[in-house]
Amino acid sequence: MPHIPRSAAVGAVVATALAAGLLAATAGASTASPASPGAAEQVRVHDIQGGTRVSPLAGQQVEGVPGIVTGVRGYGSKGFWIQDVRGDGDRATSEAVFVYTATTPTVRTGDAVRVSGTVTEYVPGGVSSGNQSLTQITKPAVTVESSGNALPAPVTISAKNVPGAYAPKGDPAADNSVNALPLKPRAYALDLYESLEGMNVRVGSSRVVGATDPHAELWVTVKPHERPTRRGGALYGSYAAQNTGRLQVQQLAPLSERPFPKADVGDVLTGGAEGPLDFNQYGGYTLAARELGEVRSGGLERERTRPQRKDELAVATYNVENLDPGDPQAKFDALASAVVTNLAAPDIVALEEIQDDNGPKNDGTVTAGQTLKKFTDAIVAAGGPRYSWRSIDPENNKDGGEPGGNIRQVFLFNPERVSFTDRGAGDATTATGVVRTGKRAALTHSPGRIAPADAAWTNSRKPLAGEFGFRGRTVFVVANHFASKGGDEALTSHHQPPTRSSEIQRVRQAEAVNSFVREIRGAQKDADVLVVGDINDFEFSATTKALEAGGALRAGVKSLPRSERYSYVFQGNSQVLDQILVSPGVGRYHYDSVHLNAEFAEQNSDHDPQVVRFRP
Template sequence: MPVPRTAAVSAVVATALAAGLVCAASSQAAAPAAPVQAKIHDIQGTTRISPLSGQQVTGVTGVVTGVRAYGSSKGFWFQDTAPDKNPATSEGIFVFTGSNPTVSVGDALEVSGTVTEYVPGGLSSGNQSLTQISKPTVTVVSQGNAVPAPVVITARSVPDRYTPNGDPAAGNSVNGLTLQPKKYATDYYESLEGMNVRVGTSRVVGATDPHSELWVTVKPQENRTARGGSLYSSYNDQNTGRLQIQSLIPTAQQAFPTANVGDTLTGTTEGPLDFNQFGGYTITARTLGTVKDNGLKREVTRKQRTGELAVATYNVENLDPSDPQSKFDALAQGVVTNLASPDIVALEEIQDNNGAKNDGTVDASATVKKFTDAIVAAGGPAYQWRSIDPENNKDGGEPGGNIRQGFLFNPARVSFTERPGGDYKTAVGVTGTKGHPALTLSPGRIDPANPAWTDSRKPLAGEFVFKGKTVFVIANHFASKGGDESLLSQHQPVPRSSETKRLQQARAVNAFVKQLLAADKHADVLAVGDINDFDFSGTTKALEDGGALRSAYRTLPKKERYSYVYQGNTQVLDQVLTSPAIRGFDYDSVHINAEFANQTSDHDPQIIRFHP
């Protein structure tokens, strides 16, 4: 049975205070209001917040359309068979029971209870809410009734604009705005919240994940990539056709399908439209289509030529020695086969020798040895490793894991310029005569005392020599997007608070690159790694400031610019940026993970080949 991640603590929005649930000014409890006789569309109302939030309702009638008897958000959906004529009011609603429901699909019910607004992730998340009935009293009137006919969601029914801007007088919240289901996609979905809906054959845009969820789009041509994804290419184009799919069917009856991006979910998928923390609007399928495998293959890049230097970046997702050998072997195969054994590989998320065990260990030599041994076993070169151990629990990531960046390099092709003295607290500088810049430390960390790097990974700079030419490589892992509100935040436009830190980090890296270019405007400099931001973001623009760097993605066709898939949006997180002297290069985002249900990492590696 799939267990969705939507079961956070239920929260009642602040409107419940005004509705009389709490009386802070009186020591004498107010008498409870009389229950309100209501229809489901009366409860749902024409905004995202119920006009009856916090109130007792009674005599609510409808037919059960779905039952969720797993996870901690147990309950059922039911729907009125006598709808009103207002397209903004939903006729379906979720009833939270907290224990296994005793009703079945097709039961006609009369329900009483309290109207609440459940905010997946809690009030601090900024998420929109799910209107539901809590603490219910349920009377089964009859059984075996037909389920209300589904609303069929199609490319034509979903508007092209994603969501309205919020009300400035309400902190940019959309909660109080009247729904316009013919104008905005999220208003359309909200007007169907809790109702029985259906999608037909649809393209998969987010692979099956470990929580038995996948993503489809009802808009076949919306920002379609060559490999079948939906490209997220601007803050104003959020791919309105995306919907998450979960299943209400016990796995003993039907296993949840395994699908990759570009596959097709064929036939009919039908069930109540839910709203949850990790997917937003989600069809909880009572009837689930079948997956047609469209044969997505993992990409293999070409081998670098004799005079080309190949530099790659790869986030290996919290790698530590306790991971199964199969993960090391698969990552090694990715380096050797899919990346064709680059000369230099900047790695992100190498954990210390005991992973998440929080005992002060920071050395990662065992992690690296297990990885480099696996590369040799896969037929790759005997890479050497250079890095700097972080200060314990000061670089963010999993507590105790002490993730860091580091360089693998093939000594048969490239040499590493050693300059001792680099440690977690000492800043690398630029020295050397005009036209011949050098690092004061190699490897060395860039500006580690800068507050921009508090609880975040510090950039690692290394100096390499390839065929007599010096190349500077900066391995980065910028601050994550944790803390940002989702695309379905009640606040629109969506606040992106984490970007502030990444902007500071980008400016620090940009300033360091400018020091190198001040010494030699023709210096070959690469800034690579998990930038944790889009190619069109302010972070990328700050890295590029003054022409010091340029994102290599700009040389690719727009629909090939991605390294990650999140909630059905194919997008950029990992990047390679080049100094002006690096021209005529060959760049490849090698798609081996992000689009697949079976992933070794959640990131796709990047590679650049050029003549220094």
């Protein structure tokens, strides 16, 4: 059975519903038709595509639309692309369209065909996703007129023709949608890609900026000088730095016929790729490669941070991606080796996504002792210290994440270097507080949770606070895993700018953590406080600003050169999600984002760990 990429497998039901007129083409878009081109047989592909994102013929029947088959997809969302060899000379109108067959197509690449059917707008992910739509012909009747025809010459997508601006601002009168705006392919990258929707395109040899993923997809950039990271990626450094040269690449051939190349960031797809330009849920504009080059390695290596000195405290954060006892021992060993070798065995490690003792089995289990014993044993086997741990079991299925998994934050600490102050250990629903003892701040519960009843933490992980001792100095660490970005619209959304609905909860979470840090500093102004974890947001985001508010904290990642500020790679954008923020009492520190996962096809987690070293 062929591999089915996520993007190809999504939503025949949605497509069918659209074809039946049960769903609107897309929010705020009109499906009204302008004057028809005349007799039905005169309709050509560019008439169907029109000069905006939504077809002027959506919902209408078309007859005998001519074209050459440029690609056939016999798995997932089954169908084929046709391209008209007689264009209209308008840069804004695509000369190609996808024909959705629902069953394995019988046509072949190079066939000259005429297609009759219904013009629809299919929204990958559904209308509520905010995604742009894909114009297609559904319920087709296909006549093959000849075979073995030469394909239309591909349009080369390159640094020369992709604009520097990403997208126009949406129409405020249409909920910031760009659907009805005339396409300007010379002005905006998204408009260029939309004007080429379905057409035979090619990219030349291109640098890989998003490693091959488990769904047989990778990302390249056609702009080698567009915000490069030090290690070959494309940096996402602001909401206006979308990196217009990024393009996802898949292949049309099933994996059973040809394995998809395995590539890391910084590698080069030599020979590039050629095929129809698709649009899907998980990457937006995607080159469905009929022809695919080879990968030349860039020799990227996994980073190692330096060991802490005797008088330095090293604190790390690491999202270990739903670790549970049912995972292969190889995953435990690889993660353990990373802690020992790549992170140089930090004194304190805050872990995110530690699952309960039976992983995703949803039976009410919330303890994670087996998970942690297996992990700490693996660290010892890798030559590391015998870490102790502290955590608080969550309420069953109250903290989000995989149902039944009950992910939580955990403190690992090396008792040979660091002590943990156990004080009135809290539970899942009891909040820790701050008191002043002599001249120092102290927690009422250590470990303890910060304001677990606050609505900010609904269906999300509650922060874990702990009090540590190092060389006679108290250090407070708050381990976090903020609400995910699930539900946010993609950069390719028809709303411009895209809606970031999940940010509202993260900002509230950041405000709660900031308030707690202020309490500590109110009791002891020079207290050493570290807020660490998977913040799920960028260093320039409103979330980070809320954490830093009032000078309570500083985002450590901002101390790095811009080309090194990332911990995650999403759709070819190297970006910050994992952070360590420090209070003013910390003073001088050394920060390191240790790149050992996010840029590689072979991953043990999709996050890069962060480390900070300082002298308390």
